[in-house]
Amino acid sequence: MGLTIPHLHLLLNHVPTVGTVIGVGLLLLALVRRNDHLTRASLEVLFAVALLTLPVYLTGVAAEERIEGLAGVSAGAIETHETAALLAFIWMQITGLVAWLALWQGRRLARPTSASVGAVLLLSVVTLALMGRAATIGGEIRHPEIVVNPDLATAVGAPTGWLTPDAIGGFVTDFPWVWPAAESLHFLGLCLVFGVLLAVNLRILGAMKALSFASLHRLLPWGILGFSLNLITGMLFFIAAANQYTQNVAFFWKVLFLGLAGTHFLYLTVFDKMWSLNPGEEAGPLDKVVAASAIGAWIGVIYWGRMLPFIGNAF
Amino acid sequence: MMALYEWLEATSLSTWVREGETIWAFPTVLTLHTFGLGLLVGASAVMDLRLLGIGRRMPIAPLRSLFSLMWGGFWLNLVTGTMLFAADATKRGTSGLFLAKLLFVALGVATMVLIKRSVFDAPADPETAAPNVKLQAFLSLIAWVAAIVAGRLLAYV
Numbered sequence: 001m002g003l004t005i006p007h008l009h010l011l012l013n014h015v016p017t018v019g020t021v022i023g024v025g026l027l028l029l030a031l032v033r034r035n036d037h038l039t040r041a042s043l044e045v046l047f048a049v050a051l052l053t054l055p056v057y058l059t060g061v062a063a064e065e066r067i068e069g070l071a072g073v074s075a076g077a078i079e080t081h082e083t084a085a086l087l088a089f090i091w092m093q094i095t096g097l098v099a100w101l102a103l104w105q106g107r108r109l110a111r112p113t114s115a116s117v118g119a120v121l122l123l124s125v126v127t128l129a130l131m132g133r134a135a136t137i138g139g140e141i142r143h144p145e146i147v148v149n150p151d152l153a154t155a156v157g158a159p160t161g162w163l164t165p166d167a168i169g170g171f172v173t174d175f176p177w178v179w180p181a182a183e184s185l186h187f188l189g190l191c192l193v194f195g196v197l198l199a200v201n202l203r204i205l206g207a208m209k210a211l212s213f214a215s216l217h218r219l220l221p222w223g224i225l226g227f228s229l230n231l232i233t234g235m236l237f238f239i240a241a242a243n244q245y246t247q248n249v250a251f252f253w254k255v256l257f258l259g260l261a262g263t264h265f266l267y268l269t270v271f272d273k274m275w276s277l278n279p280g281e282e283a284g285p286l287d288k289v290v291a292a293s294a295i296g297a298w299i300g301v302i303y304w305g306r307m308l309p310f311i312g313n314a315f
Numbered sequence: 316m317m318a319l320y321e322w323l324e325a326t327s328l329s330t331w332v333r334e335g336e337t338i339w340a341f342p343t344v345l346t347l348h349t350f351g352l353g354l355l356v357g358a359s360a361v362m363d364l365r366l367l368g369i370g371r372r373m374p375i376a377p378l379r380s381l382f383s384l385m386w387g388g389f390w391l392n393l394v395t396g397t398m399l400f401a402a403d404a405t406k407r408g409t410s411g412l413f414l415a416k417l418l419f420v421a422l423g424v425a426t427m428v429l430i431k432r433s434v435f436d437a438p439a440d441p442e443t444a445a446p447n448v449k450l451q452a453f454l455s456l457i458a459w460v461a462a463i464v465a466g467r468l469l470a471y472v
Binding site for chain 2: 180183184187188190191192194195196198199202207208209210211214215216218219222299302303306307310311
């Protein structure tokens with residue numbers, strides 16, 4: 001049994017819709033029951049779903065390249081799905097980011113403030129609607145039996161507006177300064193996220209023991225800032241030159257390591273044991289293993305990212 | 316000077332870095348240069364942010380350990396950077412952008428040494444360090460941002 005990239009897209013593509021339903025459901029239940037643990041759990045789910053949405057989008061573009069020439073597949077339907085998916089992806093990432101910030105804040109203030117929980121609720125409901133729309137259009141690409149009005153479906157042309165993959169790709173390639181500028185920002189983001197996570201994880205491994213974990217925790221949003229900066233600039237590269245990445249084995253490994261590194265962000269602000277690491281105290285062996293593997297994950301991200309043009313075919 | 320660059324570019328090491336048909340030549344040297352950058356600028360950024368007032372609950376003195384990361388990154392990049400320069404010496408040596416990058420790196424390293432002296436090696440408690448330390452931290456950030464932008468743009472000239 002060979003697992004192809006389009007197959008991977010079909011495996012993963014239910015995660016954003018079903019995951020957001022679960023996240024929103026848990027959040028509503030938490031609000032009704034006034035249960036802080038449930039609130040935290042819902043924020044954790046939404047962050048994890050946002051992370052998983054990245055490979056869903058990326059594999060979707062790879063799948064498009066494979067099926068767009070097939071008989072009975074409407075290029076218009078694919079483009080409409082891709083544009084809807086990009087919009088849903090953006091809202092999902094914002095939701096995940098705000099959910100993480102709420103968790104981070106909840107660490108410092110004993111619980112997330114109602115303002116940030118309210119913001120996550122609002123964002124996740126919008127995301128759910130957009131994700132449902134993207135999923136519905138996506139289903140129509142290969143399932144003519146569910147299309148209510150076939151004439152309407154085939155009449156769908158290429159989407160217009162500035163927030164379409166075509167318009168964004170055009171922006172990146174039409175202006176010669178955009179790609180170098182985004183590359184510069186991508187390297188600045190790299191330093192920010194790598195520096196912050198190195199400092200935090202080295203403390204867990206036993207360096208700078210006079211620092212409590214809680215005091216270093218204050219730096220984490222700067223790491224998330226670097227992470228977000230690189231997600232945005234990275235998506236610009238991907239959208240503008242997708243075929244450099246979808247066929248690139250180095251990119252596959254980079255995204256895999258990115259997933260591990262992203263999960264580690266959640267770990268750093270969720271687990272109680274780490275939070276109570278006082279000045280001078282030694283972290284437990286399991287925490288050290290996690291810290292070492294987080295550093296390893298970032299080394300993997302940077303290695304495979306830098307090797308994109310050499311092992312793979314990116315420029 | 317040009318004769319020196321030409322000689323440098325023709326050495327067997329430069330030729331290997333430039334033309335070696337192996338992952339260990341240019342790709343690995345460039346990747347190590349990226350790791351050095353992450354170490355040097357990443358650790359500096361953490362230090363600078365703290366000195367600028369982010370995370371005041373964090374005592375400054377233990378951050379001294381970050382200097383080993385910075386120097387580790389610096390030496391790694393001095394070696395890999397020299398190799399990358401030698402491989403392309405006639406082009407880089409005459410590039411204003413490359414000279415600008417060197418200048419920004421020098422400024423970054425200078426602020427790093429200055430911060431070490433004024434904050435960590437001063438007899439006073441690091442928490443009550445020299446009033447101009449924020450200026451030093453700010454200059455350090457500016458220098459590294461400029462060095463990275465200049466270095467990144469070198470790929471496009």
